[in-house]
Amino acid sequence: MLIDWFTVVAQAVNFLILVWLLKRFLYEPILKALDAREHRIASELANADSKQTEAIAERKEYMRKNEEFDRQRAAMLSKAMEEATVERQRLFDEVHKEAEVLRTKLHDRLSSEFRNMHEEFAQRTQVEVFAIVRQALNDLANESLEEHIIAVFLQRIRSLNSDEKARLGAIFNSPFQTLQVRSAFELESAQRTEIENTIKEALATTASVRFEIEPNLINGLELVIQGQKVAWSITDYLTSLENDVSNLLNLKRKSV
Amino acid sequence: MHLSPDELILWQYGFIKINVTIATTWALMLVLVLGARLITRNLEHKIHISHWQSMLEIVVVTIRKQIEEVGLQHPEKYMGFLGTLFLFIALSNFCTIIPGYEPPTGSFSTTGALALCVFIAVPIFGITESGLGAYLRSYTKPTFIMLPFNIISELSRTLALAIRLFGNIMSGAMILAILLTITPFIFPIVMSLLGLLTGMVQAYIFSILATVYIAAATRVRQET
Structure with a gap:
């Protein structure tokens, strides 16, 4: 099946x-x-x-x-x-x-x-x-130099021209006027007398003269009255030299 | 020598009996269901899937594609029936490589039962799809004279289904058994391989014919 x-x-x-x-x-x-x-x-x-x-x-x-x-x-x-x-x-x-x-x-x-x-x-x-x-x-500085200085100073006074003498004389002839002479060294009495006589003679004045010591003058001698001065000293030369040198330096400074 | 495994009865109580055909069928059912259950238990929805899942998907997709190619519009609806038909017959035939195995498809009772299922399923699907009237009218197409021929065709094709499968498998098993007694070496292996091929082809033929019959029945509505 x-x-x-x-x-x-x-x-x-x-x-x-x-x-x-x-x-x-x-x-x-x-x-x-x-x-x-x-x-x-x-x-x-x-x-x-x-x-x-x-x-x-x-x-x-x-x-x-x-x-x-x-x-x-x-x-x-x-x-x-x-x-x-x-x-x-x-x-x-x-x-x-x-x-x-x-x-x-x-x-x-x-x-x-x-x-x-x-x-x-x-x-x-x-x-x-x-x-x-x-x-x-x-x-x-020594005596002979001082004598020479005095001689030169006196020579300068004597060699003043007539106008200067007249102008200085008019000043010196003022009453109560005292002449002042400054020197760097001590003047002897003879030297003082010579200076006084020479001044009075040259300037034709009778004013009294007073002497003073001024060491800064450096072997110099000067006659001073009312800002007017007749002098000789090495200081003047040196002052003149200083002025020249200063002028020269100023000129150089300006150029720089 | 027996023609059918039905003859080998394992247990019997009155008319109820369990023969080798039924027992083997249960074993095959167990293998199919357990295998499917084991693989589908942890299905992955990711892009990368397991090899087993991939294999099952290939099988299912191929079945669906085959059904679709025959002309059924909604393959998912017929897949349970047609797919199971193919898988059962294919597995049954495939197991012939196991020595001492008696394929259930080598039993005319089994192939007859399957053909009977197809015979019943065809009108059911046809009526479901196009309605009873339309389906019955399809037997009178193209003319009323064709009604008896159509009925005969329906019956004969069912019988043909059953006998074709039974004949092929039974003959294969029979040839193999005879060859084993004559030439026990080499040649039976070749025949076994041939039987394997024949079994797969028969599984395909059976299920594809069932698909064609169902497609023909359901096409009634589309034509009307």
Whole structure:
């Protein structure tokens, strides 16, 4: 017997049970998983597409900004370079001016220092020279020199021209007028008398004569009355020399 | 030598009996359901999935695609029936590589039961899809004269389904058994491989024919 009806029924039931079981445990879960994954992949693809679109847009925006930034940077750089050039020129000019001022000041100061040094040097030289000369003349002074000085002084009084004699005589003839004779050394009485007589004779006056010692005269002798003076001393020569040297120094200073 | 595993009865109580066909079918059902349950228990919805899940998905998707290609518009609706038909027959035939295994599809009772299920499923799907009237009217197409021929065709194709599968599998098993007694080396292996190929082809033919029948029944509505 090829066919067994009980087995046929049993196998049909078995098959239907298997259909239900596989539907329950195989097809539905697998199809659901497939759908879920397809949805997920689709959503991820859509997401990726949107992100790509977004990325492209952002890239374009970035490139645009980058180009704009480059442009701005170039413009700013150019502007900054121009400003720097102007500023450099300004600073250069300022420095140049300051340098000029400083140079001028330095030149002035150097000139001033040079001048001061010259002046000091000249004055010192002058002082030293005159100190040496004075000392030398003081050392050389003796009686014969003093006599010569007195002789020269008296000769000068005698050799006054008539106008000078008249002018001095008019002064000396004033009442209560005292003649003052200053000397660097002590005069002897004979010398005093000779001097007094010579003055009175030359100037035709009767005024009294007063003798004083003046060490600064340096071997000199002078007749003084009311600011008028007839004298001879080495001091005069030295004073004249000092005046000449000072004039020379002043001339040099002006030329510097 | 027996023609059908139905003849090997394991337990019997009156007309109720458990033969090798039924027992093997239960074993196959257990393997299929447990395997499916084990794999689908922890299904992953991520992009990267396990190899087993991938394999099952390939099977399910291929079945769906085949159903779709035949012309059924909503393959998910028929998948339970047609997919199970294919998987059961394929597994049953595949296991012939196990020595001493008696394929349930080598039993005319099993193939008859499956053909009977197809015979019943076709009008059910047809009526569900296009309504009783439209379905019944399809037997009178193209003319009323064709009604008896259509009915005969319906019955004969069901019988053909059952006998084709039974014949192929039974003959394969039979040839293998005979060859084992004649030439126990090498040649039975080749025949076993051939039987394996034949079994897979028969599983495909059975399920694809069932699909075509259901498609023909459900197409009634689309034509009307």
